[in-house]
Amino acid sequence: MKKDLFLHNYNISSQDRRTLNKHNSFLIWFTGLSGSGKSTIANAVENALFKKGVKTYALDGDNIRKGINNDLTFSPEDRTENIRRIAEVANLMVDAGIVVLAAFVSPYKKDRENIKNIVKDINFVEVYVNTSIEECERRDVKGLYKKARAGEIKNMTGISAPYEAPDNPQIEVKTETENIDEAVAKILKCIEPKLKLSK
Ligand SMILES: Nc1ncnc2c1ncn2[C@@H]1O[C@H](COP(=O)(O)OS(=O)(=O)O)[C@@H](OP(=O)(O)O)[C@H]1O
Ligand SMILES: Nc1ncnc2c1ncn2[C@@H]1O[C@H](COP(=O)(O)OP(=O)(O)O)[C@@H](O)[C@H]1O
Numbered sequence: 001m002k003k004d005l006f007l008h009n010y011n012i013s014s015q016d017r018r019t020l021n022k023h024n025s026f027l028i029w030f031t032g033l034s035g036s037g038k039s040t041i042a043n044a045v046e047n048a049l050f051k052k053g054v055k056t057y058a059l060d061g062d063n064i065r066k067g068i069n070n071d072l073t074f075s076p077e078d079r080t081e082n083i084r085r086i087a088e089v090a091n092l093m094v095d096a097g098i099v100v101l102a103a104f105v106s107p108y109k110k111d112r113e114n115i116k117n118i119v120k121d122i123n124f125v126e127v128y129v130n131t132s133i134e135e136c137e138r139r140d141v142k143g144l145y146k147k148a149r150a151g152e153i154k155n156m157t158g159i160s161a162p163y164e165a166p167d168n169p170q171i172e173v174k175t176e177t178e179n180i181d182e183a184v185a186k187i188l189k190c191i192e193p194k195l196k197l198s199k
Contacts, residue, residue, distance in 0.1 A: 017097030021055050023195045025094045027087075027119050028187070030103040031112060031166065032129030033158045034144055035136035037175040037183070038103035041129060044184045046101050054195065057093055059086055059102045074155040076108070083111040087118040094123050099195070107163040125191060128169035133158040135176050 018024055028045070030038040039060055046056050065072065069085060072078040083106050090100045106112050116124050136158065137145040148156035155161040166172075171190050173183040 014095045014097065017095075018197060021097045022197070023054055023099070024197055025055075025097045025099055026123040026125060026191075026194055027090045027094055027100045027102060027115070028125045028127060028191065029106070029112070029115060030101070030127045030129055031106045031169075033131060033133060033136045033163055034105060034156075035139045035141045036129040036131035037173070037180075038105075038129045040180060041127075041173060041175075041183050041187070042101040042103040044180055045187050048184055048188055049099060054099055055097060056099045056101060059090060059100060059104075061104050064104075074157075074161065076161075079106075079108065080111050080114075083108075084114060084118070087115040090115075091119045091123075094119055099191075105157050105163070107157050107161065109164045109166070112166065125171065125194070126166055126169045127171045127173065127187060128166045129173050129175060130165070131175045133163075 014025070028042070030042050032038050042058055042060070046058050049056050064086060065082070068089070069082050072082050083104065086102060086104060090102055093100045106115075112126065140146055144153060144156060145159065147153045148159040157163050171187055173186065175183065178186070
């Protein structure tokens with residue numbers, strides 16, 4: 001559909017806001033099964049960045065689905081729309097000069113590819129939180145796997161809906177062999193150079 005849209009040019013650029021904040025802005029995207037450790041690790045990374053004076057914001061599955069995306073289910077189509085909207089929101093925040101941490105199951109490769117189109121490759125860091133379905137089910141933080149096994153939840157990722165693991169993530173964390181501190185250190189090491197403003 002053709003729309004009559006006219007973008008107004010504002011004087012303050014994304015680069016101006018980054019300069020004011022004294023750091024670059026980008027999106028750190030955590031993908032993995034429910035219970036894999038996305039929120040725990042994103043939270044710990046945000047704490048570490050906040051202590052360094054970095055302006056951050058965390059977007060998380062349950063919060064977003066209670067608000068802006070409360071009309072969406074877990075069907076494949078709705079998951080695609082969920083990720084698209086989150087990527088658009090994250091893109092605005094990156095433009096605002098913020099380091100955004102997003103923790104979503106995001107099980108489809110094509111949807112994660114689309115995030116890169118929205119925020120641009122250079123602003124996107126993919127973190128694969130790799131935890132086996134057996135371990136996630138053992139943790140069962142929210143009791144969802146038990147419900148899925150009992151047939152009370154449909155389309156449960158890893159049980160009755162697919163999870164397509166990334167082929168080439170910038171960062172992979174294996175939570176069954178790496179503890180939270182090790183995961184945070186690995187992520188910080190990768191993103192620290194990205195925080196520096198380009199001259
Ligand atoms: N069917 C099904 N499959 C997966 N997850 C489910 C499901 N039903 C509810 N939940 C809860 O919703 C959280 C995942 O939401 P997301 O927005 O991250 O999902 S997705 O990216 O659109 O696939 C997920 O949060 P996390 O456990 O933090 O991953 C669950 O708490
Ligand atoms: N190395 C680890 N990294 C992250 N979480 C871990 C690790 N080891 C155990 N856990 C536990 O696994 C659970 C992960 O839950 P959560 O962060 O909510 O996952 P998700 O956001 O992917 O659904 C937490 O209870 C956390 O304490």
